[in-house]
Amino acid sequence: MAVREPTLDTRTPVAPETGVAAGAAIRQSSLWQDAWRRYVRNRGALAAAVVFVLIVLYSFLIPGFWIVPGIWTDLIHDIDPYGVDFSQAYQGASLAHPFGTDQFGRDLFARAALGGQVSIGIGFAATLVILVVAIVYGGIAGFAGGALDNVLMRFLDALYGLPFLPFAIITLQIVGTVNFMTMVLALSVVSWFTDARVVRGQVITLKENDYVRAARAVGARWYRVLGRHILPNTLGILIISMFLSLPGVVLGEAFISFIGLGINPPDASWGAMANDGRDAYRTHPLVLAVPSLFIAALVLCANFIADGLRDALDPRTRET
Amino acid sequence: MATYVIRRIIWTIPVMLLVILLVFGLMKQIGGNPFRQTERAVPQSIQENLERKFNLNEPWYLQYVYYVKDVFTFDLGPSMRLRNRTVNEIVKEHFPHSFKLALLAMGWGLLIGLPAGIAAALRPNSLFDYGAMLFSNIGFALPNFFVATLLIYYFAVRNDFVPTSGWPADFWDFTDERLILPSFALGLFFMAYVARLVRGSMLETMQQDYVRTAKAKGLRWRRVVVRHVLRNSLIPVVTAIGPLIGLVITGTFVIELIFSIPGIGRYFVDAVAARDFSVVMGITVLAAVVVIIANLVVDILYGFLDPRTREVRS
Numbered sequence: 001m002a003v004r005e006p007t008l009d010t011r012t013p014v015a016p017e018t019g020v021a022a023g024a025a026i027r028q029s030s031l032w033q034d035a036w037r038r039y040v041r042n043r044g045a046l047a048a049a050v051v052f053v054l055i056v057l058y059s060f061l062i063p064g065f066w067i068v069p070g071i072w073t074d075l076i077h078d079i080d081p082y083g084v085d086f087s088q089a090y091q092g093a094s095l096a097h098p099f100g101t102d103q104f105g106r107d108l109f110a111r112a113a114l115g116g117q118v119s120i121g122i123g124f125a126a127t128l129v130i131l132v133v134a135i136v137y138g139g140i141a142g143f144a145g146g147a148l149d150n151v152l153m154r155f156l157d158a159l160y161g162l163p164f165l166p167f168a169i170i171t172l173q174i175v176g177t178v179n180f181m182t183m184v185l186a187l188s189v190v191s192w193f194t195d196a197r198v199v200r201g202q203v204i205t206l207k208e209n210d211y212v213r214a215a216r217a218v219g220a221r222w223y224r225v226l227g228r229h230i231l232p233n234t235l236g237i238l239i240i241s242m243f244l245s246l247p248g249v250v251l252g253e254a255f256i257s258f259i260g261l262g263i264n265p266p267d268a269s270w271g272a273m274a275n276d277g278r279d280a281y282r283t284h285p286l287v288l289a290v291p292s293l294f295i296a297a298l299v300l301c302a303n304f305i306a307d308g309l310r311d312a313l314d315p316r317t318r319e320t
Numbered sequence: 321m322a323t324y325v326i327r328r329i330i331w332t333i334p335v336m337l338l339v340i341l342l343v344f345g346l347m348k349q350i351g352g353n354p355f356r357q358t359e360r361a362v363p364q365s366i367q368e369n370l371e372r373k374f375n376l377n378e379p380w381y382l383q384y385v386y387y388v389k390d391v392f393t394f395d396l397g398p399s400m401r402l403r404n405r406t407v408n409e410i411v412k413e414h415f416p417h418s419f420k421l422a423l424l425a426m427g428w429g430l431l432i433g434l435p436a437g438i439a440a441a442l443r444p445n446s447l448f449d450y451g452a453m454l455f456s457n458i459g460f461a462l463p464n465f466f467v468a469t470l471l472i473y474y475f476a477v478r479n480d481f482v483p484t485s486g487w488p489a490d491f492w493d494f495t496d497e498r499l500i501l502p503s504f505a506l507g508l509f510f511m512a513y514v515a516r517l518v519r520g521s522m523l524e525t526m527q528q529d530y531v532r533t534a535k536a537k538g539l540r541w542r543r544v545v546v547r548h549v550l551r552n553s554l555i556p557v558v559t560a561i562g563p564l565i566g567l568v569i570t571g572t573f574v575i576e577l578i579f580s581i582p583g584i585g586r587y588f589v590d591a592v593a594a595r596d597f598s599v600v601m602g603i604t605v606l607a608a609v610v611v612i613i614a615n616l617v618v619d620i621l622y623g624f625l626d627p628r629t630r631e632v633r634s
Binding site: 155157158159160161162163164165166167169170171173174176194247251252254255258259260261271274278281282285288289292293295296297299300303304 | 339
């Protein structure tokens with residue numbers, strides 16, 4: 001585990017750049033500024049971030065703004081993603097329907113955006129839940145140490161035996177209904193184990209650092225040590241693991257919806273849309289290809305972003 | 321080493337008990353009754369008889385004890401929906417197909433992913449390296465239902481090389497052409513993962529001091545790679561395969577659906593829809609046991625490959 005700079009506090013100067021003429025102001029740069037500069041230098045990661053943002057913008061702007069329905073609809077693409085029109089079924093790509101239409105004549109350009117809202121929304125919500133659970137569980141285990149750590153980690157070992165998909169499906173069955181929130185719950189219940197381990201490892205490494213000992217020595221309470229000195233320093237690794245977890249969650253949602261146990265029509269997610277396109281792939285490949293390629297693009301970008309962030313936030317682990 | 325192996329094996333028992341308890345506890349929370357789906361009202365006495373047959377009239381901890389006893393004697397109980405069918409029969413009939421599918425998929429992964437990763441690491445930043453990593457990134461990102469459909473479209477519909485779906489009934493039939501597409505579609509993800517992992521691990525190993533020493537004392541490059549680099553860089557690959565087995569199981573659900581393979585994943589989906597709790601529970605427990613055993617094997621292998629873990633763990 002790499003040892004990190006003492007603090008991520010932006011007010012603390014980190015190694016001023018050398019070679020500055022005497023008398024001139026020394027340019028200070030924080031760890032985050034450094035990281036940003038390193039990230040931007042990485043072309044692949046930068047491109048991935050741009051594409052990622054574009055996909056998110058597309059999803060949330062095309063079928064009307066999500067929080068306030070309809071606010072953008074008239075401006076950008078005035079087609080209802082739920083609008084059934086059998087006379088328009090299975091249209092190819094055209095100006096009126098950039099991605100064509102599905103078997104009910106619903107416009108896929110609008111529907112893919114709607115599905116994107118659900119898939120990306122579920123992805124990020126589940127990732128956040130995973131991170132919170134991981135921070136609490138891993139933080140307690142790593143910070144407390146000793147017997148409690150041992151018990152928590154052995155329990156985690158046992159949880160590793162849980163098969164992902166069956167458990168997510170059972171969770172959905174327990175809740176009884178499938179919607180946005182229950183999908184988030186089902187996907188996060190089975191995905192927080194690795195992140196909890198990562199947090200624990202990081203906390204244990206940080207705990208032994210001199211500045212933490214110093215904080216203890218001057219009498220800081222445990223919650224201050226944890227909240228001020230340890231958890232902020234796990235932030236970098238958490239941001240990375242957020243983008244590492246996202247692909248798994250997005251694909252998990254797609255799988256569950258694809259086999260028909262997840263998001264159901266008329267609601268859309270990319271997985272549910274792929275399920276719609278399954279039967280007619282020979283004659284109308286667009287219905288399956290559009291959501292699948294969106295999933296692939298999102299996952300690809302998330303992986304590149306995670307790699308870029310890792311290089312940017314922790315240069316020592318950089319690959320050749 | 322023997323103590324390490326024995327400790328590790330004994331440790332799986334509480335893990336299994338806990339996992340079964342979790343599955344069992346969760347299943348108890350599911351609402352709905354598998355016996356009340358008919359139009360006619362089931363008479364009270366029949367209802368009670370059914371509950372007695374499945375021990376549903378006992379307190380939950382006793383049910384758990386019965387269930388654990390049954391699981392450890394390899395008896396997953398009767399199906400709640402299908403008369404005269406036991407979960408064991410269903411598992412026996414369908415599980416081997418899923419197992420074979422997963423095995424073949426991992427075979428593809430090792431057959432192509434491993435050499436590709438090694439070759440890419442030996443010539444970093446070469447054209448081959450870029451190509452392999454691009455391929456790996458794409459294979460990693462494409463959802464396998466799309467890969468499967470593309471394969472069917474190009475190799476079965478357009479060109480008629482292989483049938484679009486189906487699966488040999490005989491478990492030991494490894495030459496049937498219908499095996500190729502499903503296992504490749506499922507294995508692509510694994511292949512991409514292995515290639516990336518091997519490449520990263522090898523590049524890291526090649527920077528170690530002992531590799532430089534080996535080179536400095538004049539060993540041929542081939543020998544350095546085989547003896548010093550490969551052996552050490554394959555260790556993380558072995559560890560990564562354990563958790564991956566869970567993901568392969570996840571993939572079989574989708575692939576079985578697309579290729580009409582009579583595997584256990586497809587049966588699981590049907591059982592969930594029919595609220596056949598004993599079948600759902602049985603298959604989940606089975607999948608959990610497979611994952612636990614896979615992790616056990618990986619850990620033991622790891623102990624053999626890397627003596628350091630033995631000391632830390634035991």
